[in-house]
Amino acid sequence: MLKMVDVYSDSPRSYATQSGVDIIMVKATQGTGYINPHCDTDYQAAKRAGKMLGFYHYCGGGNPEAEAKYFYKNTKNYVGEAVPAVDWESNQNASWGNTNYVRRFVDEFHKLSGVWCLIYVQASSISQVANCAKDCGLWVASYPSMDWKSWKLPNMNVKTSPWPTYTVWQFTGDNMDRNVVNTTKEGWKKLAKGSSKAEAKPKKKSTxxxxxxxxxxxxxxxxxxxxxxxxxxxxxxxxxxxxxxxxxxxxxxxxxxxxxxxxxxxxxxxxxxxxxxxxxxx
Structure with a gap:
């Protein structure tokens, strides 16, 4: 397994080059009006340090297609090099509880980029994004406690259904968001590349x-x-x-x-x- 840290505007900038970490996941955007002012600074620092990369969008709950377009517009230079993700949480999210919102978001982003997003969600709310399981990897948040401050994996069962397992597990969320990634470096690069362009589905004749x-x-x-x-x-x-x-x-x-x-x-x-x-x- 690989180690990953996710960073946002309030994170210490040193987290982007953390020793012993394989992947840095950087917050890029939120809603349709916020860009993390430290996004590219952290992204480029992690890249120079030889880290593999990811970038994510925090849903504000206004309109999923508009949010996906905003995310893509501001991160399209990262597409193909880093793995995209969408963060689905209750805080500052007007559509929390909507079971189609993330599905619509990932469909629109895939149409624009040819890449499927990872989906970040707390284990207790996976049902809200379950209809994405066939296309998107799961980034699940499940903590043994809020004061777990170690890279030692806790001995606990992690809910993932309907996914057979997680792609990423975030198991701490206090002083640092620590994650383990259930793939290889080659696997991570494959997630980043997706297809060369959005896949065109063959048209079926309607009768x-x-x-x-x-x-x-x-x-x-x-x-x-x-x-x-x-x-x-x-x-x-x-x-x-x-x-x-x-x-x-x-x-x-x-x-x-x-x-x-x-x-x-x-x-x-x-x-x-x-x-x-x-x-x-x-």
Whole structure:
């Protein structure tokens, strides 16, 4: 295993060149308006000292795509050389508890960079980022106590499910954030490189399937003239409305339901682009 220290603006600058440490993970940005003023200073110092590198973004909870774009804009020169990470915590996070926020963030960052982020989260809140397990490595925070001030690994079980294990385990968080990294130097470099460009997924042909059912709206939704989100609305239905449908279409992003009407058909979204049902199917 490798040793890693994560550093931020209030860390002593000496942490970036800490003896005996393999990797330095530097805080870069937060939200869409903060850049760590010491980010590049620490990054370049660690690089000159022969350390492997990482850089992370702290989520503010405003808009995940906007945050990912801000992160990429201010760190794109690090991409390919260092491993990116996203920090998901409750403090100063307006969307804490949202189980799709980080998924949307990592998707957008991957689209821009071709690299998947590590995801930092406390062990008790892994469920909030569980839908990222197939693409992203887990950086889990789990401490034996808040006064553990040693590189000696504590003898404790670390929750990681649905990940089979962690990529990084942060096990101290008092005087220094100490981490162990469950890979080799070559493995870390591979995480940093990702693909040469964001992967283009092959397009699947969407076809209607005859399927009748009832859909109870979990929120206000529009019925469209065509099965496209930009298509003009026929009507806006309030939460609790009941829609009977006679066919379904799994599009590239959304599940559409077809409603027979007096003059043709209307179309309503049953599941959003993250696979979340927008009501109850009966």
């Amino acid at each position: 209607w399937k005859k399927k009748s059912g009832t859909f109870v709206l979990g929120q206000a939704l529009e019925i469209h003239k065509e099965p496209h989100i930009s298509s003009p609305a026929i009507a806006k239905l309030p939460k609790g409305s009941v829609v009977k449908y006679d066919a379904t279409l799994q599009g590239p992003k959304r599940l559409w339901l077809r409603q027979a009407r007096s003059k043709g058909y209307g179309y309503i979204v049953g599941k959003d682009k993250y696979g979340k049902a927008l009501g109850k199917f009966k």
